[in-house]
Each structure stands twice: as C-alpha cells, then as structure tokens.
Amino acid sequence: MALDSSDSATSNPGAAVTAPIAKRVPTQREHHGDVFIDEYEWLRDKDNPEVIEYLKAENAYTDAQTAHLAPLREKIFAEVKARTQETDLSLPSRKGEFWYYSRTFEGKQYAVSCRCPIAGPDDWTPPELEVGVEIPGEQVLLDLNELAEGHDYFSLGAHSVNHAGDLLAFSTDFEGDERYTLRFKNLGTGEILPDEIPGTAGGATWSVDGTHVFYVTVDESWRPDSVWRHRLGTGKDDDVKVYFEADQRFGVGVGSTRSKKFLVIGVDSKLTSEMLILESDNPAGEFRVLLPRREGVSYAAEHAIIGGQDKALILHNDVVDGVKSENFLLAIAPWDDPENQTILIPHRKEVRLEDVDAFSDKLVLSYRREALPRVAVWPLTSEGGFGELTEVDFGLTLSASGLSVNSEWETPTLRMGVQSFITPAQVFDYVPGTGELILRKEQKVLGHYDPAEYEQRREWAVAQDGTRVPISIVQRKDVPAGPKPLLLYGYGSYESSIDAYLSVARLSLLDRGMVFAVAHVRGGGEMGRLWYDNGKMLTKKNTFTDFVSCARHLIDSGLTAPDRLIADGGSAGGLLMGAVANLAPELFKGILTNVPFVDPLTSMLDASLPLTAAEWEEWGNPLDDKEVYAYMKSYSPYENVEAKDYPAILAMTGLNDTRVLYVEPAKWVSALRATKTGDAQLLLKTDMTSGHGGPSGRYEQWKEIAFEWAWVLDTVGLGEVEPAGAEAAAAS
Template structure:
C-alpha cells in the first residue's frame, strides 16, 4: 500500500502501518451543465466488503497514529470517571400519585427509571433520596441495562406513562439507525404485554383512558411521515393511520397538551407548520386542523383555561400590519375560532420568543435576548393576566430554562440553570414569592471550585460589519499571553449553542486550554434574522463569521494559529470543513464528528434521509442552478485543494442515518490523495453506532478521552499535567 503525504505510523511492536489509499472509481455527476467527477462515491456501498475493509484499515491506521496517546487517553478517561458520581439519583419529578426519578449505578452503562409514592398530596417538596438508603415503596419501571444486554448499541426512544400511571410505552433501538421497536409494560404487575410494534419513531403518546397509543413511523428516506393509532390488545396490522404527510419537506410528531385535554399532531417543515387537535378522551375521533398551513408561517398552539374558558395560546411569525413577525409573537384565540386572535406579546426585533408553556394558573415564556435564553412567568387570574416577571438568576453568562413540569396544576415550577463554570443547578421556582429553591446541584467529585475559572463574552466583527458574539472560558491562573485554544462552532437550523457545564471539558481546561464558542450566523443566538443570514444563499456567512472570530482571537492575543483547533460536528462539521479549505493557515487542527462535508451530493439525492426536508435549509440544487453553483462553491469535499491542511481527526458512525459515514470517508480519501504537507489525517469509524456515537456512558467517556488526547497532542499539551 503506497504512502501519501500523511506518512505512516509505527506501532510499539515496530510494525509500520501505511496510510490507507482508497482506490479511485471515477463517477460522473451531471447537473445544470456542470460535470463533476467523483472518484470516491463507491464508498457509499455499505454492504460492499471492500468498503468495510477500507474503513477497518483506516481504523487500524488511526489506532497506530494515536498509539502514543494511549496513556493520556486512559488518564483523561479516569479523570472524567473520577469526577462523576457514578451511583446517583436524579431529582424526583411529581406526576400523579408518584415521584419519578432515575438511578445510575457504578459500572453500569445506562440508567434505571423508578418511582415512589407521594406521601402527602399537598407536599410538593421533592423527597431527599440518598444513595444506599432504602426508598419506601420504590418500583423499578424500566432498567435499560437489562434491555441493552447482548447488544453492542442501545438507545431508549419512547418512555411514556399512561395517565393512570399503570402502563408504560417504551421503545428501543439496538442498531443505531433510529428505528425503534415499541413495547408496552404493565408497571404494576411487571407484565410485558404482547403488543409489539417494530419500525417506529422515537416517541409514543397515550389516549386519556390508556386504551390507545399513538406513534410515528418514517418513510424510506427516514422522514417521520405518518401518525398511527394502536389499540392495546390488537395486532399492529390493525393499527389505523390517522395522519399522513405527503409533502416531503414536512415531518410529523404527536403529543398532548399539558392539560391532557387534547391530543396534538404537529406537521413542520423548516419554514411552515400546521397543528391538528383531537379531544384525548375521544381517541378514535377525527383530528381537526387549527390553522391551515400557509407557506412561510410557523406556529405552535397550546390549550389554556383563562377566565374559566377554554382558549388557545398561539406562538407564530405571521405578518401583522404589513410586517413579518420574524421573531414571533404570542396571541390568544377562542378554541372554536383559532383565527380570531388577540395579540398578547407583540413582535420585537431584539427578542426571539421561543416557547410558551401553559399551566392551570400561569404561563411560562421562554425567549432569547442579547444572545442568552431567558424565562418569565405570567400569572393567569380570574380577570385574565397578572404581572409578567422575568426570573433573575444572578449571572451574566448563563443558560436557563424550564425543566420537567408534567403537572397541569402545580404551585412551583422546576427550572434548570448552568453556565460554562456552573454545574447544572435545579430549582423549584415559587411564583407567589419569587423564590428560587435550590433542590439539586450536579456533583463534581474531587476539588472542583468554580472560582478557579472565568467566563466572559467578547465580540468579533465580520467583514460586513456584523458583530459576532464569542463565549470564552478558561482557568483564572492561566499564564498571560497566547494560549492553546479550542474554537467550537455550529451555525445551522437556528440552533443556539448556549453556555453549559461539562465535567469532561475540565480535563483540557486544567491543562491550559481555552474553550471558545463562536456564535456564528445560521444559529439562533441573536434571533430569527441571525438564522436567516446564515442559510440558503447566505450560508457562507457561517464560515466567514467563524474565521472572523478566529482572527479576532489571534489579533487580541488570546491564541495563535499554531495553537488553535477548530471543532464542529454534523452541520458544524460542514463549518470546520469549509474553513479548512478557506483558511487552513489559521488552525493547527480540525476536530469533527459525523461531519456533513459532502452536502451537495446529499442534497442532490432526494431518496436519502432528510434531503427533501433540508432543501429549506440549504436550497434545492436539483431544480435551482444558483443553489447548485453556490453549494458547490463551499462544499468541503468538492473544494479540497493541493495545499497544506491542518491536522485532521474525523469521526463517524457506520449506522448514521443523518449524515452517512460516506461523507467523512470520501473527504478523508480525497484529502489523502490531494493535500500537500505532512500534517496528520485520520478517520475513526465506530462500526456499531449511529449519529450520536457510542450509546453507553462509559463508552462515550472513552470517545471523549480519545478526542481530547488528540486535541492536547495537536497543540503540544500531551505532556502537560492538569492543575489542581
């Protein structure tokens, strides 16, 4: 096997392992008069033994290339493990007559779902459950470790209790392809009912009386397109499809209002949505549409009781007085006439309304202002609405949101708070007094002290003058001057990368690295317009924003190009793949998981999972030459050139149905054949997992340790000892 510019690796045994060179099988792709010759499309043939052999050769090469990092990997793994309370209990959540919680056990990969009875119906203070102390009346509802036994991969999909609390609908995926088998368990007797439905989506929803389960199935391209009704005790072949979405841009889901009065079907594309309601005590009735879909209008709706009357609360981005409510507004309407709306909270250019949660006597608004998520509580009174109050968490850089609150009537609200330096805190908020009662805080074993770290917000300026938020976290005792730095970005689907604590990240922070998030356009941090300016024919803003952030960090002396690594996964892999082509000299390394690096090929194949529904994100290159040309101009795979690249570690899963393994495989193969220089280039394929990587927590920690050891080695910190 010939060597390429990535060289060869020598194992401890002295054997030299050459970098794999994928064979070339030229395949022509012709669209809009453009001919593209793809030498590596043959790697898409997953069942071809030659493809599997090539991936295994890449894995062997990666093992040899990183063998010297094995002691560091093991050390980081032990650090993560050593900081984590392996045997623990979650904070109980009240629902019906029980407190529900999960347990974790040292040495076990997965959680155990449990409950215990409520001692006093008027007591909303969660019981203080302690490890090693018997819990009166405890029931184990579901032990994922037992379900996972004998499987290399395991993922729990649905976990839904009937309203009476006696039946549990759950589903499992043991392959990693996100297709689940749905089962029903009588949790009072422990009996597993004969009902078994293969090939479902991840969720399940009960009718009010517990006689029917509603679930989702996907079509051949993995699009959730149908809602089915299953009556307990009948064969799946008798199930009734109650909703089918023919438009390939849309996916569907099913749930209930918190009041449990209505079953709800949502049909959503990236730009348009439609909601259907049905009384949950009439499961065999006909769903009715609330507001017929209109192109470009997204909305959601929930049931409220205001002044003793059933009402709808509708969050939408429709045009009002000639102006598009791009950041959404909140309106109220009669249940009988959803179109007869009264605006409660008007659209604001500086506030993005994201959600409204309805309870019997209050509303909770979730929104985003100044690139941070916020929460406000709005009482419902006999006259209508009381005084809306934003919850003050006392931090300047944070992430806060509503937690699990399944009950319609509740005197307190479960909320979560975290930051880059604050382990997750869970509060019960008391609306009447404004108190935040700390109920549980994520335990970090060892000597973790938040005061040893600092987080701050900075701003870069893009080429067009747009200010790009940057979040920075590091140790306070880090030496002055430029430091090794990991720059993370995503920038798609209006997803916001909010401040969050990570036990694993301490292993790199404590060795002197700075962790930075570039909140680039295409995400949602600054509102809907932020998203709109980083998609379709403005997608390149995502990449140039990231480069502006990188240059800002260099210009301000935070780091240097030879000590900075770019990190992004999935659509964030597209981002870092693109910047590797645009400005390879800015980075010492590129770290990417399940990277979407061959986007044009995927968007030209409507039979692939997600493709048609993604056209509203990227554009439709099949029908639009401008979109085709634009995507081709930034596709990481199609723009690989004969030049020096940073070190690259690409990781993927063989069973990924969102971003096929073939994308990073083709990308690495083309880089090997094209790039110059001797920088490291390695591909690691998990042969049993999908988009989310390994399923068990210990396996995930090992995967993180692999990434972090490579990261530290790339920036020259492989020998660094952690502080503390």
C-alpha cells in the first residue's frame, strides 16, 4: 500500500479526515562522497498504482480540508465570470489580404480563430467588430471547441497561415505533455489534408512559396533538438532532418524573418547562441551559420533592408574594448558579412536592450530601464541612414509597454500595447512621424471597476548585502490603516521579468482588502543582465534572501504582518517558495505554490530527465562539480525540510507536467508531513489530466484560480469578507 496509516484518506472525499502519510522506501543516492537517503523517490513511478493511489488520497484530503470554501470558490468564480466579456472579439491584425482575429462565446471554453478580407491594399484601419453583428466575408479557421470535444485536456500549439493565405498549419495536444500533432487545413475548401505529423514541439514555419513546412521535435528528455522539413503532400517518413543539435545544453527553434526573405534556425543555451539562415524561396537548400557560436556569447540577428542593402541588426553581449556588454549592444553589419560590425547603440549599464524589430522603413527597439519595459521607434531614411530615435510615451507610470502583433513588412502604423496593475490592457496603433497613438481596443472589465479606486507604487527593500530590491505594490485606496493581508509574489529565474498587468481575477483579492505585491528579486531580469547573473548558479541564494528581505520590509513598514502575509510563486518560483519556507517560515501565514521545482538537486543529477542538461547553465552541474552539488544541497527545499513549524502550504501540480514533474511537490509534501511540527495546514492538489500550465479551458482555469484565492483569503481570515463595491456590482 502507498499509505502507512490505515485511517488515512482514500479516494472518497467524504472519508478524507486524516492526512495521508506516504510510505517510506529508502533509496540511497551518493555523489562526491555525500550519501543521501531519499525515502520518497518511489513516488516518481506514475505507472505504479500505489503512486496514483497516494496522489488521489492527497486530493481527497485536500477536498475535505477545503470543502467549507466551496461557497467562497463559487463567489470568486462568479466574480471573475461577471467581470469578463465572455462573448467577445479580439482586435484584428493584418496579414496579407486578411484581418485575423479570434472570437469567444459565452459558455464555451475555447476561442474560435477567424479572419475577414481587407478592403484594399491601403486598408490599415482594423474593422470595428461588434458582438452579434455579422462580419462580411468572415471565415472560421479553427473552432477550438470542436477540436477539444471529447478530451479532458486541450492545447493548441501551431497556428500558422502560409504567405498566400490558403493553407493553415495547426497542432494539438490532448495530454498536457507539450507534444503536439501537426496537421494542415486547406482554407479554400475547408478540407483537412492527409499530412499528419505526431510528436512535434508545437510551432510551424512556412517557406515563402507554401510548399514546405519546417517544424521541431524533442528528444527523450523533452529537449527540442531537431528541425525537420516537410513537403506538403508527402508522408512523414519522407521528412528531412535539416538540423540536429547534439549538445544537450542547447535547444533549437525555427522561424522566418518579417521580410519573408530568410528562414532562421535559432540555437540557444542559457549562455550561448547561434543562428543559421536559408533563403526562404529555396526551402530545399542548406542552412548556413550566420555567426558561429562562441561560449558565453548570446546574440540575435534581425534582417533589415537599409538603403537597398541586406543588413543584419545584431544584439549581442560580447566583449568590446575589453568590457563585457552584459546589457547587450546593437550593431549593424552586411547580411553576408556579419563579422564586419559597426556599433549603433553601445552597451549601457542602466539600459538592458532586449529586442530589435525591422520593418521596411523603421526599426523598433524594446528595452528595459528602471525595472520597466519600454519601446522606441527609429525611422530609416531613404538614403540608408537613421532618423531620430523616439521613445513612445503612453502616459502611465509603473506600466509595461511593448510591441504587439505586427506581421507586415510594410506598414504605416505599428501595433503596440500597454497596461499597468490598475489600467486595463490597451492596444494602440502608433503613427511614426506624428507620434499619434490611436486607441484600438481596451481590455473590458465589466461591473463596478474604477481604476481611481486603486493605487499602485514602487518601494525598495534592502537585501542582506545592501542591494536595493524593487517591490511593486497595488491595493485599494480605501483599505483600513494598519497591517493588511498581503499576497507577495516572486519568481526570480531565467532573467524573466514580472511586469505590471491588470488581472481581473486579482480584483477578488483586492476588493476584499488584500494587498498584492511583487518582489522583483535577483535571478529575474527587471534590473538588467547582472540582476540575473547575481541570482543564478553559485549566487542563487540571493533570490531567496532577496524575497525574505522584501517580506521583512513590508512587515517593518507596517503594511502587513506575519500573520497576514502569504507568499506565492510557481515553477522556478516554486523553488523560491520552498526555500523561503525553510529560511523564514515565521514571516508567513501561508505559502501558495504551483508546479513547484522543490527537488532541484535530484533533477539536476539526472540528465535523462526533461530539460536537465539544458538547465545546468542556470543552476550549475552538480554531477561534475562538487561545489555546485554542495551549494544546491544547501538550499534544496526537499532536502532541507526540518522539524519546525511551517506556514500553511497549498501545493498545486499536474500529473502530465514535463517541465517540473509532479513527483517534486509530492515528495516535498510527503517529507513535510512526516517531519514538520505544529498544526498548520499542508495540502497537495494534483490535476490528473493536465501538465505544466494547469487545466485547459477558460472556465476550468477560473475554477482553479477561485480554488487558490479562496484558500488564500481563508488563510488570512478574509473568507467571510464581502468585496468592496459588491452592492454596486450587483446593481450593475
């Protein structure tokens, strides 16, 4: 049996009154002279019926422990639903002879992708689509509800229309394991073509003539390692592998330039990159390296045509004049001589260059300054020069702005977006030259929502080593004085930045008096590449101690208190949650974590596991390096569980997750339950049909967030509190 206790929870929720105790099966692990006895490694075998029995018992126990929250969950779900325009249309974006957009319908889980014809070559004003009004010439490309019918899980991978606009490549995943089956649709006849390619990584790239499609497959450890060429109308067995990456640190991807002239294979590790190119009108040709990889140098090249010449715009972090360009610089070179570079924008310590997009007569730069993403437009002159670089000002503070969908090479306007923690997402068409911003669509928040009732601000905590760490805070203006319930979110890995956005679901917390904050800890990218470098490998503990410093700052400032503070993070942010649970459990009333990476050392020691070898440049390689092994063991949440009081913990995971296997939170919770002291609630909830992204379908996702929010509110004593503005919302 998987459970030691005879009165433990069973698969019957009504009988789940006692926490399930997983049996102990000692497994010895030895590396670098260190011996670790892992008592719960047996939970890794999901083909073992005892493992499934244990996970179901945990689910039953969680159901029983949270049964009293069912009315609150229903309220929160109803609030999210009431604030959402369920029957809606996205803003159309132009590609070729059509405007492309998606529809959602009340009562349906998934979107419907559609298109309608442009009025003519000079038609750059998107049609104003209205719910319930027939759209002339509308064509349904894919109804995802029909594709998902009969499946517990559904995810759309590729959705790529060829340049002529008559063929659609699309791929589907019904397991949540991120392996997709690629198929093709004739958009003229509606026929699904016989070509079918299982086991792809999700995307698809057309050659310019529409005769070939390029796609990626993954190896046994889920690393995207191969690029294939498929000729439409032939069998999968005839597909040609055009590129294979042998180095396990690297993953591959394939795409094309906006100019349509070149196909591009990107090969990237955490530290090093390389690009291969091929003329798109010669899909059966051989890809060639643009710039050869050099260890520790990351670069990305964008094709531009300037003064009638093919140019490469190259973002890179190489050494220039003896100085490493950590925050990247922008150089220009002839496309066929990319080593012959001239620097356009030098490296700057205060600005992290993130991307450059080329259009026929302008460039767009995306960058980060003062922990906020920004965007600027750079006109190209007819003589082959550059005009004045202009940063686009959206008039918002503590906001996130950037380029949106812009498929066309020649376009008089640029689609851009902006939002903040309290400002609904807005999409504009920007007019270069005049600087005019034409609002095309704004996120609808139904019911009683007034941004003036909320406030957002930036504060700074001081880390253990004196580093200033930014914290973003949003709350209602009318919350009472004194310490408040607060949800503190953190991630802190892969140079990923947590930028401002308005969440409809989050309003259910804010309107009940809860404050939401983001700790922008090291390991993320908010403050540039060095911010990332100082929160990875042998400096990873900065991520954890930064979060603790942010929590202490919020407590010391009087904004919250330990009995009112919840920590939240998922995936790599789940590692953060597990680490702070061990470091400073006394600071938190509860910890919420999704698909948490809480057994990192075990995973990084097994190169056969998904993504492990590719992750060594993020965490270090404990197989070969004794120092890395010891360092990771010193912070691994699972291996540092102690007999002490922990906060209440809710861990969420998916059985089919291929990124962070379900076994990590299962082992962690098992160890906590067997070791910790005190009576704080400890819950594990496993979705038995989903993967890393949780359940599919918007209503199922809303139910999931309602489950989490109800637990959060109950943990800090707000379970019975009615949301502010509830009467006004009901009246509306």
